Amino acid sequence: MATGSGVSSPSIVSYLGTSASQSTTLQIPTPAPWLADVQRRLSNSVNAPNAADSSSRWLTGGVAAAANNFFLATSDLLPAAPYLGTSSQGYLVAEFKFAAGAAMTMVFSNTSATALTTIAGQPVQRKIELTAAGIETLRAELSRITADVTREQNGTVDS
Amino acid sequence: MGRWIPKDSNPVGANEHIGRRIFDEPKLFGATDQNPFDGFALSHFEPGEDRELSVDRVGDGCFNPKAMGYLARRAEFAATTTHKPRTFHGWLTAPAAKLVHPRTKARWQIVPSPERGPMVNGVSPEWNDADLTQNRCHAHLPVPEDVDNLFFAFMVRAAFVANKTFFAPGAKSPGLPAIAGPVTLVAPVQVKDSWLTKVVRFFGRKS
Numbered sequence: 001m002a003t004g005s006g007v008s009s010p011s012i013v014s015y016l017g018t019s020a021s022q023s024t025t026l027q028i029p030t031p032a033p034w035l036a037d038v039q040r041r042l043s044n045s046v047n048a049p050n051a052a053d054s055s056s057r058w059l060t061g062g063v064a065a066a067a068n069n070f071f072l073a074t075s076d077l078l079p080a081a082p083y084l085g086t087s088s089q090g091y092l093v094a095e096f097k098f099a100a101g102a103a104m105t106m107v108f109s110n111t112s113a114t115a116l117t118t119i120a121g122q123p124v125q126r127k128i129e130l131t132a133a134g135i136e137t138l139r140a141e142l143s144r145i146t147a148d149v150t151r152e153q154n155g156t157v158d159s
Numbered sequence: 160m161g162r163w164i165p166k167d168s169n170p171v172g173a174n175e176h177i178g179r180r181i182f183d184e185p186k187l188f189g190a191t192d193q194n195p196f197d198g199f200a201l202s203h204f205e206p207g208e209d210r211e212l213s214v215d216r217v218g219d220g221c222f223n224p225k226a227m228g229y230l231a232r233r234a235e236f237a238a239t240t241t242h243k244p245r246t247f248h249g250w251l252t253a254p255a256a257k258l259v260h261p262r263t264k265a266r267w268q269i270v271p272s273p274e275r276g277p278m279v280n281g282v283s284p285e286w287n288d289a290d291l292t293q294n295r296c297h298a299h300l301p302v303p304e305d306v307d308n309l310f311f312a313f314m315v316r317a318a319f320v321a322n323k324t325f326f327a328p329g330a331k332s333p334g335l336p337a338i339a340g341p342v343t344l345v346a347p348v349q350v351k352d353s354w355l356t357k358v359v360r361f362f363g364r365k366s
Binding site: 085 | 184185186187188189190192193194196197198200201202205261262263307308309310313314317
């Protein structure tokens, strides 16, 4: 696993289900260049208490925190900054474009991240429970998903 | 010549074309600085709270011009009835057969559900083309019990986008707008900027 900056983050390791004893040895991976922009967008999209505008353009603090922690742990595994949107239920929807046209949509709730993509010609969804998964598990699962997405695209091109 | 209207009780035929209306969608408040999405946002295809995705039956084998006239007025009216008025851009369309069979062993339904509008004195009103709350071409896709709303939206979006056919309505002058399209997309369009609508209208006027 690529770990570079060495910046520890007790909040993320506890959120992602890693025990306190492990947190002393885990490090946050090298952040992708776009991570700061995404974090700012998330932060600016959190609904303020008693805000008059309760439309789906806002995020709850829980959803924003879950997505923020996910991106902190995995930004180096993702292709580029996602396009951020929302669902009518208040979930964060992040749309990723990979090289050669492959795509993946991720949906974030307070506690989970769900990848929606097409693998072997079939629509697939894979849900990751963020509160149960440690960073290593999360990164391994995301790596499997992105490998399948890019392999799918390469297979399509080859055929 | 009468306009194409699906028979109320007739099932949707496999070759019948189905349209999903594309309106402006709310953007994420803190992300207005990001580049426009070069595709259709998932929110365009989200089922309602009743777990049904509303669609229009737009014609047999293609988008029937007279059905478009009928539906365009209703779509533009619908855009004004939301809490915050939205812009109606047009329809993504696909043959029914492609929508109901999104993956191996999965098959959905498209249920005809013509809308008569609000009841009057407890009675459904008669069909009246001037009543824009009515829609004889309305249908819906029920979300299967074992499918999550957003996964359903993802699959429906893929089916519509794969068909690469977007119809913009004609000019917004009163009366029936001119038929415009179909436009074959070489890439997903950015609906927000509405450039496709402008192009289609431009060529629509010239033809």
